[in-house]
Amino acid sequence: MHSTRLIGLLFSAVFSCTLHAQTSPQIKTGFPVFLETIRPFKSLEGPTLADLDGDGQLDIIVASGRKVYAFNYLGETFPGWPQNTSFSAMLSPAVGDLDADGNLDVVVFDREGYSRRSFIYPWDHQGRLLPGFPLSYGFGDFALTLYDLDSDGKLEIIGSFDKKIFVFHHDGQIATGWPQSIPGFWVNSKASVGDLNADGIPDIVFALGRETERYTEKDSAQGRIYAWNANGELLPGWPHSTLRGYTYVAGSNPVLADVNGDGFLEIAAGTYGFIPPQYGGYVQLLDYLGNSLPGWPIFTVLDDSLSSFEAAPAVADLDRDGELEIIIGDDFDHVAAWNPDGTLVNGWPVIYGRLDKSLVFRSTSDEPTVGDIDGDGELEVLVTNSQADLVDDVWRGRIYAFKQDATQLSWSPLRPRQFASSNAVAMGDLEGDGTLELIAVSGDIFDGETWLTVWEIPGVPYVAERFPWPMFGHDRWHTSQYGFKPPDEPAVHVTERREASILPSAFVLHQNFPNPFSHQTGIDSRTPAGTSIRYELPEAADVRLRLFDVLGKEVLLLLAARKPAGKHEIYWEGADRLGKALPHGIYFYRLEATPASNFARTVVRTQKLLVLN
Known part of the structure; x- marks a missing residue:
């Protein structure tokens, strides 16, 4: 503890x-x-x-x-x-x-x-x-x-x-x-x-x-x-x-x-x-x-x-x-x-x-x-x-x-x-x-x-x-729109599911399940492959899910997209963007949600996970 x-x-x-x-x-x-x-x-x-x-x-x-x-x-x-x-x-x-x-x-x-x-x-x-x-x-x-x-x-x-x-x-x-x-x-x-x-x-x-x-x-x-x-x-x-x-x-x-x-x-x-x-x-x-x-x-x-x-x-x-x-x-x-x-x-x-x-x-x-x-x-x-x-x-x-x-x-x-x-x-x-x-x-x-x-x-x-305005036209699409991130950014493979239910009352990032987990089965019959990460949004928001190592260095961008209000879930297989398993160790995943109603505000939530590869 x-x-x-x-x-x-x-x-x-x-x-x-x-x-x-x-x-x-x-x-x-x-x-x-x-x-x-x-x-x-x-x-x-x-x-x-x-x-x-x-x-x-x-x-x-x-x-x-x-x-x-x-x-x-x-x-x-x-x-x-x-x-x-x-x-x-x-x-x-x-x-x-x-x-x-x-x-x-x-x-x-x-x-x-x-x-x-x-x-x-x-x-x-x-x-x-x-x-x-x-x-x-x-x-x-x-x-x-x-x-x-x-x-x-x-x-x-x-x-x-x-x-x-x-x-x-x-x-x-x-x-x-x-x-x-x-x-x-x-x-x-x-x-x-x-x-x-x-x-x-x-x-x-x-x-x-x-x-x-x-x-x-x-x-x-x-x-x-x-x-x-x-x-x-x-x-x-x-x-x-x-x-x-x-x-x-x-x-x-x-x-x-x-x-x-x-x-x-x-x-x-x-x-x-x-x-x-x-x-x-x-x-x-x-x-x-x-x-x-x-x-x-x-x-x-x-x-x-x-x-x-x-x-x-x-x-x-x-x-x-x-x-x-x-x-x-x-x-x-x-x-x-x-x-x-x-x-x-x-x-x-x-x-x-x-x-x-x-x-x-x-x-x-x-x-x-x-x-x-x-x-x-x-x-x-x-x-x-x-x-x-x-x-x-x-x-x-x-x-x-x-x-x-x-x-x-x-x-x-x-x-x-x-x-x-x-x-x-x-x-x-x-x-x-x-x-x-x-x-x-x-x-x-x-x-x-x-x-x-x-x-x-x-x-x-x-x-x-x-870096809120990092290049000409704000972004590589040249939208000149503050806070916009092109959704076609190359990223890791994740599968997302949205739950239909009563709208959440707060921004929430849940503990991933299972935890610990591995990139693939066979390492240990008791260690599942991949993990699910659930989060809740009380209103539509630009969402980023990032993964960091214990030194605070960003390892991976899991998700970057505008999402509607509701309960959401992504499945991540535990690999980097090239399909290679991440090294064994403790990582932190962070939810950053910028409400569509207020781009000047960003809500941050962090959880810990353990990868056994």
């Missing part, structure tokens, strides 16, 4: 404490990797992280020029990669299991400006082009988004071409109800996807701007945000129009999050002002009906007017107060974080001119990423910036790391090779060893050299919950 309690206390202490003192990132062996030389520098938005081959390790997928690359954690290219496109595939790849065959696919947007043609290229994880592709349409300008819009288990591809918004099924066929077009407007963002009104049907959000020849119409709204359901039906209250003289611009993709805790998703985005006197921009936060929330929009920080916004926001509970904050950088001088009521988070904004007086170009051109990058249990914000050295005729990139109070980490900024703007920095555990890595693309806008750099931070653990 005492030894069991001691092990439990040890697990809790190891998991919850600050494991290591702050250390500086170190460039990982095998990096930086030279991608190519193509003038001008053509790799935007940032890399995507995904486990392409299902080996439990994250791979890096990045587009640059006419090539799409896939690298493992050693900087080695995957067999079958890179793949070539027709013209310029410089935007962030989307990654998901399009055809539900159990393997992830890579989807990229390719364009040619002179002929005003665009293409969609999807490859399987081995670099083989999927049947029915590529698709060729008119000119487009934005990354693609993936989502299962019709609940058939296969993913749709959402993008824009010829001033129209398209939804394609996994086989390239256009979905019913699409495309959608708005006369007099052009599409000015990628798609953001989530269930805005909690009706169980995914919704699609786009920002649009007026056509160029109409920019001088001062009395008309220059920008709009539209929201359609999966069937192409416009949602009540939409579109939302910008204030006179403002539009939404390329890069400021709308982001979705339940910021005010009402059970519905809000939409945040930045704007661009171009008609005198509106040369600046503002940040908007809208409810699911298209109405501005109290305290929004926001035009100033402290005594400064905001500049225009080309970067998208990120969303996170930055100050751990149980509420989500909106974090965004503008085109000149500011990175700010606001509370849901529109007040600034304590310590913010960052003003580049005060931070470094040598800076001339002070813009933030891509969305921040957010995570606990020093292992202290608090969140930090990563943003990119580049400074022109007019003497040596080069750009010098910077990656700034700001704490929750907007002060810098001791090693900030990192200095990647040359130009670093216009690319979000990805965060993840590439090799599955529990250590955090930072991944960035940079290059020379003059000679076109492009580089992929990975830093590892010794002693800083990667725990997924501490």
